[in-house]
Amino acid sequence: MERESRNDAATAGVDPGPWLRLLHTPGLGPRRIQRLLEAFGSPQAALAAPARQWRDADVGVAPPENPDDDHPGVAADLAWERADARHRILCRDDPDYPPLLTQLPDPPPVLFLNGDPALLTAPQVAIIGSRDATPQGLKLAREFARELASAGVTITSGLARGIDGAAHQGALDAPQGRTTAVVATGPDRIYPAAHRRLGHRIADHGLIVSLWPTGTQAQAGHFPQRNRVISGLALATLVVEAGDNSGSLITARLAGEQGRQVYAVPGSVFSPVSRGCHRLIREGAQLVETAGEILDDLADWLGVPPAPQPPGPAPAEPVDPEHEKVLQAMGFDPVDMETLRSRTQLTIDTLSSILVLLELNGRVAALDHGRYQRLDAGSPES
Secondary structure: OHHHHHHHHHHOOOOHHHHHHHHOOOOOOHHHHHHHHHHHOOHHHHHHOOHHHHHHOOOOOOOOOOOOOOOHHHHHHHHHHHHOOOEEEEEOOOOOOOHHHHOOOOOOOEEEEEEOHHHHHOOEEEEEEOOOOOHHHHHHHHHHHHHHHHOOOEEEEOOOOOHHHHHHHHHHHOOOOOEEEEEOOOOOOOOOHHHHHHHHHHHHHOEEEEOOOOOOOOOOOHHHHHHHHHHHHOOEEEEEOOOOOOHHHHHHHHHHHOOOEEEEEOOOOOOHHHHHHHHHHHOOOEEOOOHHHHHHHOHHHHOOOOOOOOOOOOOOOOOOHHHHHHHHHHOOOOEEHHHHHHHHOOOHHHHHHHHHHHHHOOOEEEOHHHEEEEOOOOOOOO
């Protein structure tokens, strides 16, 4: 059905060729293409203008010498679009271009889509965070994403390792859950390679969005551009774990500049990947602990009902006293075996057995360098 819609658009005059020709012109990025559009009104008119008029427009780049000639990059992009019914090239003059992105000062001139294009205009919340996330952070991101997706919210992120990947997976775990991945490569590449299978799942049950032509590899300069589209597509951005220099802080800042809500999950004062979230909270981001708080806050904009009140606590399952003793001794920061032994006065053999059982029950995660971290929130007493 999407392919029929794309063909209808093409016959109505939405031609991606001139947009792609500009995109393949060396030195032209979104800002300079925006300048061309302001000067000439359309990509067709810009390509037909002489070099003198490009200089007068202060573009800083010479026009292509033969704009009407077939460009191999443009041909490759169009061949990619024809190769699969899920592929679509969406230009700024297309009526299906997402309205939220048009609010950016220099919107991406072309979006390469792989998946369901309807998700571009679905209510979205971005979930982002550290690539070097803790097990607790990964669990939180997945749970937030699953609960929001279960309520009908599309989860948007960047397909990076760490929090991004957990957010995508959590959304796909939800019944009828949907997720959008904005990538820093061309539409025919998956980065990182470890997320290739996840990327294919997203194309099947969500949407992959790229700003770059086919064949484009990931580059450092692509990530800030990707980040502003992640925040630009979403009504709100949630940060789950971010260090002092995390790129997630840039995305959160962009979200704030775009007039969107920013949420942050607090963490341990001892954790390096919590410092960025704490900074965001100090600067005005809203502290959240549950997905329900986000659903309540955005109910009018998301078009979903407010989150139901959580049920009362379930009857506690019997817990082995020694297991509870170990959990209390762990706290919520990574801790090594010797520290646990000192706090609990249990033998190393006993501790090892308890930690294995707690790990199997999903309450503890084993980290590097012989450390462990608690995953669950625990009871008030613990």
